[in-house]
Amino acid sequence: MLLALLPLTSAADHPEIGAYDRYRVEVPDLPDAEATSETASVLLAPPDDLPWTVEEAPSLDEDPLPGDDPGTYDAIEGIDALAARPWREAGIDGTGIKIAVFDSQFYNAELWADELGDYQTNDCQAHTGCDVPIDSIHPDYSFEEGSHGVACAEVIHDIAPGAELHLVRVNGTTTLENAAAWAERNQIDVVSLSMSFFSNSFYDGEGLPSTLASQMAGAGVQLVNSAGNYAYEHWDGDFYDPDDDGDMDFPWGSSYLPMYYGGGEQTAVVSWDQFRTCGDTDLDAWVYDDQGRVVGRSESNQPNGESCSPVERVGFHADKEGWYYLKIIRRAGDSRTRVAIFAREGRAYQTTPGSIADPGSSASSFTVGAVRAIDYMQNPVEGFSSVGPTQGGLAKPDIAGPDGLTTAVFGAYGFYGTSASTPAVAATIALVMQAEGLDSHDAAARLAGNAQTDHRVYTEWDGELGAGKARLWSLDTVRAGCSTLPGSSGPDAPSLGVAAGVWCMFMSRRRR
Secondary structure (H helix, E strand, C coil), rough: CCCCCCCCCCCHHHCCCCCCCCCCCCCCCCEEEEECCCCCCCEECCHHHHCCCEEECEEEEECCCCCCCCCCCCCCCHHHHCCHHHHHHCCCCCCCCEEEEEECCCCCCCHHHHHHCCEEEECCCCCCCCCCCCCCCCCCCCCHHHCHHHHHHHHHHCCCCEEEEEEEEEEHHHHHHHHHHHHHHCCEEEEEECCCECCCCCCCCCCHHHHHHHHHHHHEEEEEEEECCCCCEEEEEEEECCCCEEECCCCCCCCCCCEECEEEEEEEEEEEEECCCCEEEEEEEECCCCCEEEEEEECCCCCCCCCCEEEEEEEEECCCEEEEEEEEEEEECCCCCCCCEECCEEEECCCCCCCCCCCCCCCCCEEEEEEEEECCCCCCCCCCCCCCCCCCCCCCEEEEEECCCCECCCCCEEEHHHHHHHHHHHHHHHHHHHHHHHCCCHHHHHHHHHCCCCCCCCCCCEEEEECEECCCCCHHHCCCCCCCCCCCCCCCCCHHHHHHHHHHHHHHHEEE
Protein backbone atom coordinates (compact mmCIF):
# COMPACT_ATOMS: atom_id res chain seq x y z
CA MET A 1 0.00 0.00 0.00
CA LEU A 2 1.24 3.49 -0.85
CA LEU A 3 2.28 5.91 1.81
CA ALA A 4 0.55 9.28 1.63
CA LEU A 5 3.21 11.57 0.15
CA LEU A 6 1.14 14.68 -0.53
CA PRO A 7 1.03 17.53 1.96
CA LEU A 8 -2.50 18.03 3.25
CA THR A 9 -4.66 21.04 4.09
CA SER A 10 -8.02 21.73 5.68
CA ALA A 11 -10.86 23.82 4.32
CA ALA A 12 -10.14 26.63 6.77
CA ASP A 13 -6.69 27.10 5.24
CA HIS A 14 -8.04 27.92 1.77
CA PRO A 15 -10.09 31.09 1.24
CA GLU A 16 -10.19 30.32 -2.52
CA ILE A 17 -12.35 27.16 -2.10
CA GLY A 18 -14.64 26.82 -5.07
CA ALA A 19 -11.96 27.48 -7.69
CA TYR A 20 -11.42 23.74 -8.23
CA ASP A 21 -13.76 20.86 -8.82
CA ARG A 22 -12.33 17.86 -7.00
CA TYR A 23 -10.58 17.14 -3.71
CA ARG A 24 -8.48 14.18 -2.59
CA VAL A 25 -8.76 12.81 0.95
CA GLU A 26 -6.30 10.18 2.16
CA VAL A 27 -9.11 7.83 3.24
CA PRO A 28 -10.46 5.19 0.83
CA ASP A 29 -14.12 4.35 0.18
CA LEU A 30 -15.67 7.51 1.60
CA PRO A 31 -19.40 8.00 1.00
CA ASP A 32 -20.15 10.15 -2.06
CA ALA A 33 -16.65 9.58 -3.45
CA GLU A 34 -16.32 10.19 -7.18
CA ALA A 35 -13.40 7.77 -7.25
CA THR A 36 -11.45 5.77 -4.72
CA SER A 37 -8.14 3.91 -4.57
CA GLU A 38 -6.54 1.75 -1.92
CA THR A 39 -5.37 4.91 -0.16
CA ALA A 40 -7.68 7.81 -1.03
CA SER A 41 -11.07 9.13 -2.13
CA VAL A 42 -11.98 11.95 -4.53
CA LEU A 43 -14.83 14.27 -3.52
CA LEU A 44 -16.61 17.11 -5.33
CA ALA A 45 -16.54 19.35 -2.26
CA PRO A 46 -13.80 19.78 0.37
CA PRO A 47 -14.71 18.07 3.65
CA ASP A 48 -14.89 20.12 6.84
CA ASP A 49 -13.47 17.44 9.12
CA LEU A 50 -10.68 15.85 7.06
CA PRO A 51 -7.47 17.19 5.52
CA TRP A 52 -7.48 17.31 1.72
CA THR A 53 -5.51 18.27 -1.37
CA VAL A 54 -6.75 19.51 -4.72
CA GLU A 55 -7.24 16.65 -7.19
CA GLU A 56 -6.19 18.51 -10.30
CA ALA A 57 -7.01 17.20 -13.74
CA PRO A 58 -3.81 16.15 -15.49
CA SER A 59 -2.55 18.44 -18.22
CA LEU A 60 -2.66 17.02 -21.75
CA ASP A 61 0.74 17.45 -23.36
CA GLU A 62 -0.39 18.44 -26.83
CA ASP A 63 -0.64 21.62 -28.83
CA PRO A 64 -3.08 21.25 -31.77
CA LEU A 65 -6.78 21.70 -32.29
CA PRO A 66 -8.65 18.68 -33.66
CA GLY A 67 -9.10 18.61 -37.42
CA ASP A 68 -12.36 18.00 -39.23
CA ASP A 69 -11.05 15.72 -41.99
CA PRO A 70 -12.56 12.22 -41.55
CA GLY A 71 -9.96 10.61 -43.82
CA THR A 72 -7.78 7.63 -42.96
CA TYR A 73 -4.18 8.21 -41.88
CA ASP A 74 -1.38 6.10 -40.48
CA ALA A 75 1.26 8.47 -39.04
CA ILE A 76 3.59 7.67 -41.93
CA GLU A 77 5.85 10.63 -41.09
CA GLY A 78 6.57 9.07 -37.69
CA ILE A 79 7.24 5.65 -39.21
CA ASP A 80 9.80 7.15 -41.59
CA ALA A 81 11.37 9.44 -39.00
CA LEU A 82 11.94 6.45 -36.72
CA ALA A 83 13.31 4.35 -39.63
CA ALA A 84 10.63 1.77 -38.78
CA ARG A 85 9.51 0.98 -42.34
CA PRO A 86 12.07 -1.83 -42.95
CA TRP A 87 11.17 -3.37 -39.59
CA ARG A 88 7.48 -3.32 -40.42
CA GLU A 89 8.09 -4.77 -43.89
CA ALA A 90 10.04 -7.58 -42.21
CA GLY A 91 7.01 -8.44 -40.08
CA ILE A 92 8.15 -6.79 -36.85
CA ASP A 93 4.94 -5.20 -35.62
CA GLY A 94 4.94 -5.45 -31.80
CA THR A 95 3.24 -8.84 -31.66
CA GLY A 96 3.31 -10.26 -28.16
CA ILE A 97 3.79 -6.87 -26.48
CA LYS A 98 1.16 -5.27 -24.22
CA ILE A 99 0.84 -1.47 -24.43
CA ALA A 100 -1.54 0.67 -22.36
CA VAL A 101 -2.47 4.29 -23.02
CA PHE A 102 -3.22 6.15 -19.79
CA ASP A 103 -5.32 9.22 -20.62
CA SER A 104 -8.35 11.27 -19.62
CA GLN A 105 -9.90 11.69 -23.10
CA PHE A 106 -11.37 8.74 -24.97
CA TYR A 107 -14.51 10.48 -26.19
CA ASN A 108 -16.21 8.58 -29.04
CA ALA A 109 -13.41 6.02 -29.23
CA GLU A 110 -15.73 3.65 -31.07
CA LEU A 111 -15.83 6.05 -34.03
CA TRP A 112 -12.12 5.41 -34.59
CA ALA A 113 -12.26 1.61 -34.30
CA ASP A 114 -10.91 1.13 -37.83
CA GLU A 115 -7.85 3.18 -36.87
CA LEU A 116 -7.21 1.33 -33.61
CA GLY A 117 -7.72 -2.30 -34.53
CA ASP A 118 -8.60 -4.60 -31.64
CA TYR A 119 -8.38 -2.91 -28.26
CA GLN A 120 -9.77 -3.09 -24.74
CA THR A 121 -10.83 -0.25 -22.47
CA ASN A 122 -10.45 0.00 -18.69
CA ASP A 123 -12.08 2.64 -16.49
CA CYS A 124 -10.01 3.41 -13.38
CA GLN A 125 -12.53 5.91 -12.00
CA ALA A 126 -15.66 3.77 -12.30
CA HIS A 127 -13.89 0.80 -10.70
CA THR A 128 -10.92 0.63 -8.33
CA GLY A 129 -9.59 -2.39 -10.20
CA CYS A 130 -10.16 -0.72 -13.61
CA ASP A 131 -12.18 -3.80 -14.54
CA VAL A 132 -15.10 -2.14 -16.32
CA PRO A 133 -15.07 -0.67 -19.84
CA ILE A 134 -14.96 3.09 -20.45
CA ASP A 135 -18.22 4.82 -21.31
CA SER A 136 -16.72 7.03 -24.00
CA ILE A 137 -20.06 8.63 -24.91
CA HIS A 138 -20.93 10.05 -21.48
CA PRO A 139 -17.80 11.48 -19.78
CA ASP A 140 -18.22 12.66 -16.20
CA TYR A 141 -16.27 15.92 -16.54
CA SER A 142 -15.94 18.56 -19.23
CA PHE A 143 -12.16 18.10 -19.41
CA GLU A 144 -12.75 14.53 -20.63
CA GLU A 145 -14.71 15.67 -23.69
CA GLY A 146 -11.99 15.07 -26.24
CA SER A 147 -10.18 12.31 -28.13
CA HIS A 148 -6.59 13.01 -27.09
CA GLY A 149 -6.11 9.47 -25.75
CA VAL A 150 -7.58 8.01 -28.92
CA ALA A 151 -5.01 9.91 -31.00
CA CYS A 152 -2.21 8.54 -28.81
CA ALA A 153 -3.54 5.01 -29.25
CA GLU A 154 -3.81 5.54 -33.00
CA VAL A 155 -0.10 6.46 -33.22
CA ILE A 156 0.80 3.28 -31.33
CA HIS A 157 -1.34 1.11 -33.60
CA ASP A 158 0.09 2.74 -36.72
CA ILE A 159 3.68 1.94 -35.69
CA ALA A 160 3.14 -1.33 -33.80
CA PRO A 161 -0.17 -2.76 -35.10
CA GLY A 162 0.50 -6.21 -33.65
CA ALA A 163 0.73 -4.99 -30.06
CA GLU A 164 -2.08 -5.73 -27.61
CA LEU A 165 -3.63 -2.31 -26.99
CA HIS A 166 -5.45 -1.06 -23.88
CA LEU A 167 -7.12 2.33 -23.38
CA VAL A 168 -7.10 3.18 -19.65
CA ARG A 169 -9.03 6.10 -18.18
CA VAL A 170 -6.86 8.20 -15.83
CA ASN A 171 -8.11 11.64 -14.81
CA GLY A 172 -6.11 12.41 -11.64
CA THR A 173 -3.62 11.03 -9.15
CA THR A 174 -6.16 8.73 -7.50
CA THR A 175 -7.11 7.01 -10.75
CA LEU A 176 -3.41 6.92 -11.66
CA GLU A 177 -2.91 4.82 -8.52
CA ASN A 178 -5.56 2.40 -9.73
CA ALA A 179 -4.11 2.30 -13.24
CA ALA A 180 -0.57 1.61 -12.01
CA ALA A 181 -1.78 -1.32 -9.91
CA TRP A 182 -3.83 -2.61 -12.86
CA ALA A 183 -0.78 -2.46 -15.16
CA GLU A 184 1.26 -4.46 -12.66
CA ARG A 185 -1.43 -7.13 -12.23
CA ASN A 186 -1.92 -7.51 -15.95
CA GLN A 187 1.78 -7.61 -16.82
CA ILE A 188 1.63 -4.65 -19.15
CA ASP A 189 4.97 -4.10 -20.87
CA VAL A 190 4.77 -0.42 -21.81
CA VAL A 191 2.55 2.43 -20.57
CA SER A 192 2.27 5.52 -22.78
CA LEU A 193 1.30 8.60 -20.72
CA SER A 194 1.04 11.90 -22.61
CA MET A 195 -0.08 13.89 -19.58
CA SER A 196 1.57 15.84 -16.77
CA PHE A 197 0.62 16.36 -13.14
CA PHE A 198 1.25 19.65 -11.36
CA SER A 199 1.43 20.58 -7.67
CA ASN A 200 2.28 17.10 -6.35
CA SER A 201 5.97 17.79 -5.85
CA PHE A 202 8.63 20.34 -6.66
CA TYR A 203 9.15 18.47 -9.96
CA ASP A 204 12.16 16.76 -8.46
CA GLY A 205 11.32 13.08 -8.89
CA GLU A 206 9.38 12.93 -5.64
CA GLY A 207 5.60 12.96 -5.08
CA LEU A 208 2.86 10.46 -5.80
CA PRO A 209 3.03 10.28 -9.64
CA SER A 210 6.78 9.63 -9.51
CA THR A 211 6.32 7.04 -6.76
CA LEU A 212 3.83 5.21 -8.98
CA ALA A 213 6.30 5.30 -11.88
CA SER A 214 8.88 3.65 -9.62
CA GLN A 215 6.42 1.00 -8.48
CA MET A 216 5.54 0.13 -12.07
CA ALA A 217 9.22 -0.06 -12.96
CA GLY A 218 9.78 -2.50 -10.11
CA ALA A 219 7.05 -4.72 -11.59
CA GLY A 220 8.60 -4.66 -15.06
CA VAL A 221 6.30 -1.97 -16.52
CA GLN A 222 8.13 0.75 -18.46
CA LEU A 223 6.38 4.13 -18.20
CA VAL A 224 7.00 6.23 -21.31
CA ASN A 225 6.00 9.77 -20.33
CA SER A 226 5.85 13.03 -22.26
CA ALA A 227 8.31 15.71 -21.21
CA GLY A 228 5.48 18.25 -21.60
CA ASN A 229 5.01 21.37 -23.70
CA TYR A 230 5.95 23.85 -20.97
CA ALA A 231 9.30 25.30 -22.04
CA TYR A 232 7.75 28.73 -22.65
CA GLU A 233 5.53 28.65 -19.57
CA HIS A 234 8.13 28.07 -16.89
CA TRP A 235 10.38 30.17 -14.66
CA ASP A 236 12.19 29.19 -11.47
CA GLY A 237 14.69 30.74 -9.10
CA ASP A 238 15.55 31.46 -5.51
CA PHE A 239 13.26 33.69 -3.47
CA TYR A 240 15.18 36.97 -3.48
CA ASP A 241 14.19 39.96 -1.35
CA PRO A 242 17.20 42.25 -0.85
CA ASP A 243 15.15 45.17 0.48
CA ASP A 244 13.25 42.89 2.90
CA ASP A 245 9.83 44.28 1.90
CA GLY A 246 8.31 40.80 1.60
CA ASP A 247 8.00 40.92 -2.21
CA MET A 248 10.11 38.54 -4.30
CA ASP A 249 12.46 40.43 -6.63
CA PHE A 250 13.32 38.92 -10.01
CA PRO A 251 16.79 39.05 -11.58
CA TRP A 252 15.83 41.95 -13.87
CA GLY A 253 15.26 44.22 -10.86
CA SER A 254 11.47 44.06 -10.68
CA SER A 255 9.09 42.44 -8.22
CA TYR A 256 6.84 41.35 -11.12
CA LEU A 257 7.11 38.39 -13.50
CA PRO A 258 5.63 39.29 -16.91
CA MET A 259 3.36 36.56 -18.32
CA TYR A 260 1.71 36.65 -21.74
CA TYR A 261 -1.78 35.17 -22.05
CA GLY A 262 -4.62 35.02 -24.51
CA GLY A 263 -8.02 36.21 -23.35
CA GLY A 264 -10.36 34.22 -21.14
CA GLU A 265 -9.94 32.19 -17.98
CA GLN A 266 -6.28 31.65 -17.09
CA THR A 267 -4.14 30.12 -14.34
CA ALA A 268 -0.67 30.59 -12.89
CA VAL A 269 0.77 27.93 -10.57
CA VAL A 270 3.40 28.85 -7.98
CA SER A 271 5.14 26.24 -5.80
CA TRP A 272 8.23 26.14 -3.65
CA ASP A 273 10.63 23.45 -2.50
CA GLN A 274 9.06 22.61 0.85
CA PHE A 275 6.81 19.69 -0.02
CA ARG A 276 6.00 17.18 2.73
CA THR A 277 6.69 19.98 5.21
CA CYS A 278 6.34 23.70 4.54
CA GLY A 279 8.52 24.71 7.44
CA ASP A 280 7.25 28.12 8.38
CA THR A 281 7.16 29.65 4.89
CA ASP A 282 3.86 31.09 3.65
CA LEU A 283 3.79 32.65 0.17
CA ASP A 284 0.91 34.35 -1.62
CA ALA A 285 0.55 35.12 -5.33
CA TRP A 286 -1.20 38.07 -6.99
CA VAL A 287 -1.75 38.79 -10.70
CA TYR A 288 -2.13 42.30 -12.15
CA ASP A 289 -3.19 43.54 -15.58
CA ASP A 290 -1.28 46.14 -17.59
CA GLN A 291 -3.17 48.92 -15.79
CA GLY A 292 -1.93 47.75 -12.39
CA ARG A 293 -5.31 46.35 -11.35
CA VAL A 294 -5.47 43.10 -9.35
CA VAL A 295 -7.23 40.49 -11.50
CA GLY A 296 -6.48 37.41 -9.39
CA ARG A 297 -4.90 36.36 -6.14
CA SER A 298 -4.25 33.19 -4.18
CA GLU A 299 -3.68 33.45 -0.43
CA SER A 300 -3.75 29.89 0.85
CA ASN A 301 -2.52 29.46 4.39
CA GLN A 302 0.59 27.31 4.71
CA PRO A 303 0.80 26.54 8.43
CA ASN A 304 4.00 25.40 10.06
CA GLY A 305 4.34 21.62 10.08
CA GLU A 306 3.31 18.77 7.79
CA SER A 307 -0.34 19.71 7.15
CA CYS A 308 0.29 22.18 4.35
CA SER A 309 0.72 22.46 0.60
CA PRO A 310 3.46 24.77 -0.72
CA VAL A 311 1.37 25.73 -3.75
CA GLU A 312 -0.57 28.80 -4.83
CA ARG A 313 -2.88 28.55 -7.86
CA VAL A 314 -4.02 31.92 -9.18
CA GLY A 315 -7.10 31.79 -11.38
CA PHE A 316 -8.03 35.00 -13.17
CA HIS A 317 -9.95 36.35 -16.13
CA ALA A 318 -7.88 37.96 -18.88
CA ASP A 319 -10.02 40.64 -20.52
CA LYS A 320 -7.73 40.70 -23.55
CA GLU A 321 -4.64 39.07 -24.97
CA GLY A 322 -1.49 40.62 -23.61
CA TRP A 323 0.87 40.92 -20.68
CA TYR A 324 -0.11 40.21 -17.09
CA TYR A 325 2.16 40.47 -14.06
CA LEU A 326 2.71 38.03 -11.19
CA LYS A 327 3.84 39.16 -7.75
CA ILE A 328 4.92 36.70 -5.03
CA ILE A 329 4.59 37.88 -1.44
CA ARG A 330 6.15 36.27 1.62
CA ARG A 331 3.63 36.47 4.46
CA ALA A 332 5.66 34.47 6.94
CA GLY A 333 8.69 32.28 7.36
CA ASP A 334 12.12 31.82 5.89
CA SER A 335 12.85 33.45 2.54
CA ARG A 336 15.53 30.87 1.75
CA THR A 337 13.47 28.76 -0.61
CA ARG A 338 13.31 28.07 -4.33
CA VAL A 339 10.24 28.94 -6.35
CA ALA A 340 8.85 27.38 -9.55
CA ILE A 341 6.24 29.15 -11.67
CA PHE A 342 4.13 27.86 -14.56
CA ALA A 343 2.10 30.37 -16.57
CA ARG A 344 -0.34 27.69 -17.68
CA GLU A 345 -1.31 28.02 -21.35
CA GLY A 346 0.65 31.28 -21.45
CA ARG A 347 4.27 32.38 -21.61
CA ALA A 348 6.60 33.45 -18.84
CA TYR A 349 9.25 36.10 -19.37
CA GLN A 350 12.84 34.78 -19.49
CA THR A 351 12.00 31.08 -19.32
CA THR A 352 14.50 28.76 -17.67
CA PRO A 353 15.34 25.02 -17.74
CA GLY A 354 13.51 22.73 -15.32
CA SER A 355 10.11 22.75 -17.04
CA ILE A 356 9.42 19.00 -16.84
CA ALA A 357 6.48 18.19 -14.53
CA ASP A 358 5.46 14.87 -12.92
CA PRO A 359 5.92 11.99 -13.58
CA GLY A 360 8.30 12.95 -16.37
CA SER A 361 10.63 14.12 -13.61
CA SER A 362 10.85 10.58 -12.20
CA ALA A 363 14.03 8.55 -12.54
CA SER A 364 11.80 5.59 -13.50
CA SER A 365 10.06 7.36 -16.38
CA PHE A 366 11.40 7.20 -19.94
CA THR A 367 10.73 10.86 -20.69
CA VAL A 368 10.21 12.01 -24.28
CA GLY A 369 10.70 15.39 -25.97
CA ALA A 370 9.41 16.32 -29.42
CA VAL A 371 11.03 16.99 -32.82
CA ARG A 372 9.05 17.75 -35.98
CA ALA A 373 8.78 14.52 -38.05
CA ILE A 374 9.19 16.13 -41.48
CA ASP A 375 12.96 16.64 -41.93
CA TYR A 376 13.34 14.93 -38.56
CA MET A 377 17.08 14.38 -38.70
CA GLN A 378 17.76 18.03 -39.51
CA ASN A 379 15.29 19.63 -37.10
CA PRO A 380 16.01 20.99 -33.62
CA VAL A 381 13.72 20.17 -30.72
CA GLU A 382 10.28 21.83 -30.83
CA GLY A 383 10.49 25.17 -29.04
CA PHE A 384 7.68 24.29 -26.63
CA SER A 385 9.15 20.90 -25.63
CA SER A 386 10.02 20.97 -21.92
CA VAL A 387 13.68 21.29 -21.00
CA GLY A 388 15.74 19.61 -18.27
CA PRO A 389 17.38 18.92 -15.99
CA THR A 390 14.63 18.48 -13.42
CA GLN A 391 14.42 20.42 -10.18
CA GLY A 392 16.03 17.37 -8.57
CA GLY A 393 18.96 17.52 -11.00
CA LEU A 394 17.96 14.45 -13.04
CA ALA A 395 19.00 14.32 -16.69
CA LYS A 396 15.60 14.51 -18.35
CA PRO A 397 14.26 14.14 -21.02
CA ASP A 398 15.71 10.72 -21.87
CA ILE A 399 15.10 10.91 -25.62
CA ALA A 400 13.14 12.80 -28.28
CA GLY A 401 10.64 11.42 -30.77
CA PRO A 402 8.70 12.68 -33.81
CA ASP A 403 5.59 14.87 -33.68
CA GLY A 404 3.51 16.52 -36.40
CA LEU A 405 1.93 13.17 -37.29
CA THR A 406 -1.14 12.77 -39.50
CA THR A 407 -3.84 10.88 -37.61
CA ALA A 408 -7.55 10.35 -38.12
CA VAL A 409 -8.38 12.18 -34.89
CA PHE A 410 -6.42 15.34 -35.73
CA GLY A 411 -6.67 15.09 -39.49
CA ALA A 412 -4.24 16.58 -41.96
CA TYR A 413 -3.50 19.44 -39.54
CA GLY A 414 -1.30 17.01 -37.63
CA PHE A 415 -0.84 15.75 -34.10
CA TYR A 416 1.84 17.87 -32.43
CA GLY A 417 3.51 18.13 -29.07
CA THR A 418 5.16 15.65 -26.77
CA SER A 419 1.74 13.98 -26.66
CA ALA A 420 2.43 12.70 -30.18
CA SER A 421 6.12 11.87 -29.79
CA THR A 422 5.51 9.81 -26.63
CA PRO A 423 3.25 7.09 -28.12
CA ALA A 424 5.56 6.99 -31.15
CA VAL A 425 8.49 6.14 -28.88
CA ALA A 426 6.38 3.71 -26.81
CA ALA A 427 5.45 1.80 -29.98
CA THR A 428 9.07 1.78 -31.11
CA ILE A 429 10.10 0.18 -27.81
CA ALA A 430 7.57 -2.57 -28.57
CA LEU A 431 9.25 -3.23 -31.93
CA VAL A 432 12.65 -3.48 -30.24
CA MET A 433 11.26 -5.85 -27.62
CA GLN A 434 9.88 -8.19 -30.26
CA ALA A 435 12.91 -8.05 -32.55
CA GLU A 436 15.64 -8.44 -29.94
CA GLY A 437 13.91 -10.39 -27.18
CA LEU A 438 14.39 -7.67 -24.56
CA ASP A 439 12.20 -6.61 -21.68
CA SER A 440 10.73 -3.12 -21.84
CA HIS A 441 13.39 -1.45 -19.71
CA ASP A 442 16.28 -2.92 -21.71
CA ALA A 443 14.52 -2.06 -24.97
CA ALA A 444 14.14 1.58 -23.87
CA ALA A 445 17.82 1.68 -22.92
CA ARG A 446 18.71 0.12 -26.28
CA LEU A 447 16.73 2.81 -28.09
CA ALA A 448 18.43 5.55 -26.09
CA GLY A 449 21.82 3.99 -26.82
CA ASN A 450 21.13 4.26 -30.55
CA ALA A 451 19.66 7.78 -30.41
CA GLN A 452 20.87 10.09 -33.15
CA THR A 453 22.90 13.02 -31.90
CA ASP A 454 25.37 15.60 -33.13
CA HIS A 455 27.40 15.25 -29.95
CA ARG A 456 30.86 13.81 -30.40
CA VAL A 457 30.68 11.85 -27.15
CA TYR A 458 28.07 9.11 -26.69
CA THR A 459 27.52 9.87 -23.01
CA GLU A 460 26.88 13.60 -23.50
CA TRP A 461 23.32 14.40 -22.50
CA ASP A 462 21.28 17.27 -23.95
CA GLY A 463 18.74 19.23 -21.90
CA GLU A 464 16.38 19.41 -24.89
CA LEU A 465 16.91 16.09 -26.70
CA GLY A 466 18.15 13.82 -23.92
CA ALA A 467 20.26 11.09 -25.53
CA GLY A 468 19.13 12.30 -28.96
CA LYS A 469 16.44 11.51 -31.52
CA ALA A 470 14.86 8.06 -31.37
CA ARG A 471 15.64 6.04 -34.47
CA LEU A 472 15.84 2.35 -35.27
CA TRP A 473 18.92 0.62 -36.64
CA SER A 474 19.68 -1.76 -39.48
CA LEU A 475 17.84 -5.07 -39.40
CA ASP A 476 21.10 -6.71 -40.50
CA THR A 477 22.44 -5.80 -37.08
CA VAL A 478 19.47 -7.39 -35.33
CA ARG A 479 19.76 -10.58 -37.36
CA ALA A 480 23.51 -10.82 -36.91
CA GLY A 481 23.34 -10.42 -33.16
CA CYS A 482 25.21 -7.10 -33.40
CA SER A 483 28.05 -8.46 -35.55
CA THR A 484 27.83 -5.08 -37.22
CA LEU A 485 27.30 -2.07 -35.03
CA PRO A 486 24.06 -0.17 -35.74
CA GLY A 487 24.61 2.61 -38.22
CA SER A 488 28.36 2.04 -38.28
CA SER A 489 28.61 3.47 -41.78
CA GLY A 490 26.69 5.75 -44.09
CA PRO A 491 25.50 9.37 -43.93
CA ASP A 492 23.10 8.74 -41.04
CA ALA A 493 25.58 6.90 -38.82
CA PRO A 494 24.89 7.71 -35.16
CA SER A 495 27.51 8.69 -32.60
CA LEU A 496 27.38 5.41 -30.67
CA GLY A 497 30.90 5.08 -29.38
CA VAL A 498 32.25 2.47 -27.00
CA ALA A 499 29.05 2.08 -24.94
CA ALA A 500 27.12 0.67 -27.90
CA GLY A 501 29.93 -1.76 -28.69
CA VAL A 502 29.91 -3.05 -25.13
CA TRP A 503 26.12 -3.43 -25.29
CA CYS A 504 26.33 -5.43 -28.54
CA MET A 505 28.99 -7.78 -27.18
CA PHE A 506 26.84 -8.33 -24.10
CA MET A 507 23.76 -9.08 -26.21
CA SER A 508 25.66 -11.49 -28.45
CA ARG A 509 26.84 -13.45 -25.42
CA ARG A 510 23.33 -13.34 -23.94
CA ARG A 511 21.86 -14.92 -27.09
CA ARG A 512 24.35 -17.77 -26.99
